[in-house]
Amino acid sequence: MTTSTFSERGAAAVGSAAAAAVGDGARHLIEKRAAAVDAYPAMDAMRDRVREIRLHTLAHLDAYLADFADSVEAAGGHVFFAADADEANAYILGVAGEAGAELVVKSKSMVTEEIELNGALEAGGLTIVETDLGEFIVQLSGDRPSHIVAPVLHWTKEQVGHLFADQLGVPYADEPTELNQIARTHLRRIFLRADMGISGVNFAAASTGTIAIVTNEGNGRLTTTAPRVHVAVMGMERVVPTVEDLGVMLEVLGRSATGQSLTTYTNLITGPRRPDDDDGPDEFHVVIVDNGRTAVLGDEVSEVLACIRCGACLNICPVYRTVGGHAYGDVYPGPVGSVLSPILFGFEGREELPYACTLCGACLEVCPARIDLPSLLVNLRERVAQEGTAFSWLDRPLDAYEFAATHPTMWTASIDGASLAGRANRGGWFKRLPWRGKTWTSVRNLPAPAVTSFRRWWKKHHGA
Amino acid sequence: MAAHTVSVLDATEGPIVVPSGSCAAMMIDHYADLLSDDDALAAAARRVAGRVREFTQFVVDDLGLDGLEADATGPITFHPSCHGLRHLGLRGYGERVLDHVGVERRPLEAAEECCGFGGLFAVEMPEISGALMETKIGHVEATGAETLVGYDMSCLMHLAGGMRRRGTDVEVRHIAEIIAGEDEA
Ligand code: SF4
Numbered sequence: 001m002t003t004s005t006f007s008e009r010g011a012a013a014v015g016s017a018a019a020a021a022v023g024d025g026a027r028h029l030i031e032k033r034a035a036a037v038d039a040y041p042a043m044d045a046m047r048d049r050v051r052e053i054r055l056h057t058l059a060h061l062d063a064y065l066a067d068f069a070d071s072v073e074a075a076g077g078h079v080f081f082a083a084d085a086d087e088a089n090a091y092i093l094g095v096a097g098e099a100g101a102e103l104v105v106k107s108k109s110m111v112t113e114e115i116e117l118n119g120a121l122e123a124g125g126l127t128i129v130e131t132d133l134g135e136f137i138v139q140l141s142g143d144r145p146s147h148i149v150a151p152v153l154h155w156t157k158e159q160v161g162h163l164f165a166d167q168l169g170v171p172y173a174d175e176p177t178e179l180n181q182i183a184r185t186h187l188r189r190i191f192l193r194a195d196m197g198i199s200g201v202n203f204a205a206a207s208t209g210t211i212a213i214v215t216n217e218g219n220g221r222l223t224t225t226a227p228r229v230h231v232a233v234m235g236m237e238r239v240v241p242t243v244e245d246l247g248v249m250l251e252v253l254g255r256s257a258t259g260q261s262l263t264t265y266t267n268l269i270t271g272p273r274r275p276d277d278d279d280g281p282d283e284f285h286v287v288i289v290d291n292g293r294t295a296v297l298g299d300e301v302s303e304v305l306a307c308i309r310c311g312a313c314l315n316i317c318p319v320y321r322t323v324g325g326h327a328y329g330d331v332y333p334g335p336v337g338s339v340l341s342p343i344l345f346g347f348e349g350r351e352e353l354p355y356a357c358t359l360c361g362a363c364l365e366v367c368p369a370r371i372d373l374p375s376l377l378v379n380l381r382e383r384v385a386q387e388g389t390a391f392s393w394l395d396r397p398l399d400a401y402e403f404a405a406t407h408p409t410m411w412t413a414s415i416d417g418a419s420l421a422g423r424a425n426r427g428g429w430f431k432r433l434p435w436r437g438k439t440w441t442s443v444r445n446l447p448a449p450a451v452t453s454f455r456r457w458w459k460k461h462h463g464a
Numbered sequence: 465m466a467a468h469t470v471s472v473l474d475a476t477e478g479p480i481v482v483p484s485g486s487c488a489a490m491m492i493d494h495y496a497d498l499l500s501d502d503d504a505l506a507a508a509a510r511r512v513a514g515r516v517r518e519f520t521q522f523v524v525d526d527l528g529l530d531g532l533e534a535d536a537t538g539p540i541t542f543h544p545s546c547h548g549l550r551h552l553g554l555r556g557y558g559e560r561v562l563d564h565v566g567v568e569r570r571p572l573e574a575a576e577e578c579c580g581f582g583g584l585f586a587v588e589m590p591e592i593s594g595a596l597m598e599t600k601i602g603h604v605e606a607t608g609a610e611t612l613v614g615y616d617m618s619c620l621m622h623l624a625g626g627m628r629r630r631g632t633d634v635e636v637r638h639i640a641e642i643i644a645g646e647d648e649a
Contacts (some may be wrong), residue, residue, distance in 0.1 A: 011591035318578045322595045356589070358582025358596070361550035391588050439587040443594030444625030 006352040010323040018154040022146060022324040025153040030315040032259025033366065040261070046252050051370045053245045054306035057237075061297065064206040064239050065288065071209030075271025077284040081236075085115035088289050092117065092198070092231055093124045095285055099229045101126065101195035105187075107215060107223040108132035109200025110148050110309060111235045111289055113331040114344075117198070128198075129190050131219040133183050140167050146325030148332060149257050149311035154324050180217075187219070197223035197281065201234035202253065202309075204286075205243045210270045211286065212246050214253065214263040221267050230272070230281040236288050237305040243268075249308055252368040256310035292344040301376045304339045306369040313363035313373060319356055328353065335363040335373040342380060347387070354380035355391065466498045467505055473515075474508040480515045481522045483640060484617045485548025486583070488518040493551065518548055519640055520557040520615050532643050534565035538610030540642070541570045543600065543623070545616035546578050558615050558639055565643055570607040574599075581622040597626040604634060611635040613642055 013019045037043045057064050069079040082088035096104065104126050106112065118128050118139075130139040134151035138144065141163055145151030152160070161174035170182050199220060203212045211232050213220045224230050240246055246268075254260040273280030296302055314320045314334030325333035329350070330341040338353040354377045363373045469491075473480055482488040495509040517526060542562055548554040562569050580586070580596025600623065604612050612627075612634050614620045624636040 007589045007592070010589060014591050014595045318580065318596050318599075319592060322592055322599075352588075355585065356592075358546070358578045358580060358585045358593075360546035360578035360582070362546070362576070362578065365550060391584070439590045441625075442590045443629070444597065444622060445628040446621075446625055 003349070004329075006327060006329065006350075006356050009327040009329065010319075010356065013323040013327045016324070017156075018146070018326070019322060019324040021156055022154045023321040025150060026147075026315040026317075026321045029150070029258060030312065030366070033256055033312055033315070034259075036255040036259035036261065040255060043252070043255065046248065047368050047370055049248050050252055050308070050368050051306065053240055053248060054308070054369050055303070057240055057245075058297065058302065058305050061237070061239070064241060065236060067206035067241075068204055068209060068239050069286075069288075071205075071207060072271065072284075072286050073209075075209045075284075076274075077209065077271045077286060080285065080287050082287055082289050082291070084291050085289075088115050088233065088287050088291070089117055089120035091287060092233070092285075093121060093126075095229065095231060095283075096121070096124070096126055096196055099196060099283065101227075101229060103190070103194045104128045104196045104198060105131050105191055105194040105223050105227065106135070106197070107199045107213065107220040108135050108151070109198070109233055110331060111200060112198065112233050113145060114235075115233075115289060115291060117233070129187070129194070131187050131191070131217075131223055132215065133180060133217055133219075136183055136187070137163065140164075144326060145331065146333065147311060147314060148309050148334075148337075154326070191222045191226050194227045196229040196231065197225075197227040198231045198233065199223050201232050201238050201286070203246045203249050204234060204239045205241070205246045206239055207242045208270055210243055210246065210268050212250065213267045213269065214250065214265065215267075216258075216260075216264040218265050221265055224267060224269055225279050225281065228281055229283040229285070230269075231285045231287060232269070233287045233289060236290050236293050237307075253308055253310055256308075256312040256366065256368045296343050299343060300379055301339055301343055303371055304336065304343070304373075304376055306371055307336050307340070308369055310368055312366040312368065313371075316362045316366050317357075318360065318362070319358065328356070335377070336371070339373060339376045339380065347384065351384045351387075352391075354378075354384055466495050466509070467502075470495060470499065470505060470509045470512050473512045478515070479517050479522060479526060480512065481517050481519055483519045483638060484615070485518050485545050485552055485554065486616055486618060488516050488521075489547040489551040491516045518552055518554060518615065519638075520548070520561055521552065521554055523561055523643070524557050529561065529564045532561070532565050534562075534567045535642055539568040539570050539608065540611040540613050541572045541604055541607040541609035542575070542639075543572060543579060543604070543612060543614045543619065544575060545614055545619045546576075548615055549576060558613070561639060561643060562613065567642065570609045572607055573603040575603075579619050579623055581619045583618070586622055593622075594626070597622060598630075601626050601630060601632055605632055609634065611637055611642075613637055613639050615639045 072079050080091045082091060104121060106128060121128050130136045137152045137155060137160055147153040157174045157176055157179065160179050161172050164170055164179065164182050165172040168182065168186055173179060199213050201211045202214050213224065240249060250262065250266060254263045272282055272284035293305065296305055313336050317334050320334040328337050330337060330345065332340045335357060338356050342350040342353055357377050359374050361374050367373065482491065492513045495513060496506050499505040499509045542558050544558055578596060579600040580593040582593065586593045612623065617638060620636050620638060627634055
């Protein structure tokens with residue numbers, strides 16, 4: 001977390017090429033979602049079911065996690081509950097050490113971004129290679145993801161072309177299929193040599209110990225089957241009761257995220273390779289990460305843990321589309337990030353995130369789990385307001401406004417005063433207001449108040 | 465402030481017509497919560513909430529469209545503000561009123577996108593608010609309409625201010641002005 005505020009980073013991002021690319025990309029994704037939802041009449045009912053299943057699981061999370069752990073172990077896998085990032089990273093490093101692993105391939109996983117796994121493993125002497133195309137670009141360029149589903153939404157294909165030419169020594173290309181092929185060829189060689197694969201988990205079924213990993217590139221399948229050891233890392237809220245429930249999640253995930261009825265690859269994995277299996281890892285570990293989630297379970301905004309990380313709320317959010325993902329300062333941007341980040345990682349330095357929203361309500365209309373993000377943000381605003389840690393310069397003008405607005409004589413007097421100012425401006429516009437008014441007139445004019453107030457007009461025409 | 469407004473309104477009768485969706489949504493959805501410390505006030509807030517109608521809601525659901533006339537000549541375009549559209553569920557209301565009175569309504573691209581006002585957001589994050597506003601104004605300009613019509617005073621003031629600054633020659637009017645005609649008194 002940097003020391004700048006969201007509004008400073010956001011203001012700086014407005015109009016930048018990266019923000020514009022995110023805006024275009026997000027618009028495109030949300031249009032595809034709309035088309036997919038139109039073509040799927042069951043969507044509304046499915047969203048109800050998703051919400052029901054997710055909230056039910058959260059209400060009994062300890063029981064379902066215990067079931068899940070039992071099922072994974074029964075299938076021959078290992079389970080580790082990590083209280084925080086350090087515990088998770090240390091465990092994974094330990095597994096790598098015991099397996100004598102040196103080269104690690106990874107498929108896309110937001111929770112490993114959250115716990116900063118790559119840095120920890122590199123510090124432990126391992127070589128990590130991201131195999132999701134977007135994450136590969138992020139790693140190669142030393143950048144950060146700007147979207148939870150599409151990490152390089154802020155990149156143009158031309159930029160990727162130059163990066164590949166510079167870093168991989170290939171001729172410049174900017175056709176997406178060509179770029180894909182370049183990355184694929186480069187990564188294949190690495191897959192064959194990798195000792196360990198680390199993946200995320202989209203959903204986990206408690207009854208069978210099955211994990212689901214969805215991708216559009218097939219890298220998830222290679223990551224989880226080619227190396228000797230597979231470590232799956234999941235936030236502790238990823239669990240659902242059964243494989244059928246997991247199916248319900250998949251019905252809405254692809255549609256909400258990218259407008260696909262199903263992603264290209266859906267991997268369902270239960271335990272390590274069995275004796276009669278042709279391939280698969282010898283060892284299978286699941287790391288279940290708490291990292292602040294247990295505390296959120298008892299919080300008024302616990303509903304946010306129902307999130308299935310589809311990214312639809314980011315894509316539809318006018319603020320996200322205007323400032324891009326990096327302005328939010330954490331791995332989870334957009335409306336869901338503005339709830340998650342302060343509540344998971346602490347309010348300090350994140351006081352403005354709950355205010356990074358016009359409360360337009362668009363995210364609530366698209367969220368597959370019907371999470372009431374605007375209300376959750378308002379809830380967090382109340383906490384920040386109690387601490388007085390964001391926009392406190394607005395307090396005094398607002399107090400003055402409230403005083404005038406609740407005292408009829410004061411109100412009439414202020415309106416008359418404003419009308420006077422209006423008369424001086426001849427019913428025109430203020431272009432530049434002094435002091436606190438300047439943040440309004442920094443981007444727009446303010447209509448000068450009417451020369452005659454409604455109150456006076458009414459008195460004149462209707463008596464009392 | 466909510467307490468003051470509720471006390472004043474609770475002493476009146478009949479529908480309370482509010483010319484801004486955001487204000488109506490506040491009174492309907494939040495006043496009772498805000499005043500929950502005081503049982504009598506909370507009860508009054510619920511009574512008031514039951515009587516609050518956003519303007520287009522009042523026109524369509526209570527008054528009926530019959531006999532309404534337009535007071536606009538040139539083409540208009542309509543911005544459905546977020547609170548009316550999503551909080552109050554008034555998707556299509558403004559358009560129905562306008563189409564009924566027979567003004568030429570030009571479709572607005574990305575009409576349902578927020579204009580960037582967002583209450584205090586407009587002064588807390590002016591650059592971001594301004595960027596959203598510019599996008600909206602760009603779409604309004606592209607329609608070639610002479611008038612931008614809306615149903616939320618605060619968004620309209622913000623957009624009108626932005627158009628002034630930008631030199632956009634589009635009039636901004638509340639939907640009530642379009643159907644009722646202005647009192648020239
Ligand atoms: S909050 Fe809802 S819309 Fe946003 S990422 Fe999560 S599931 Fe998707």
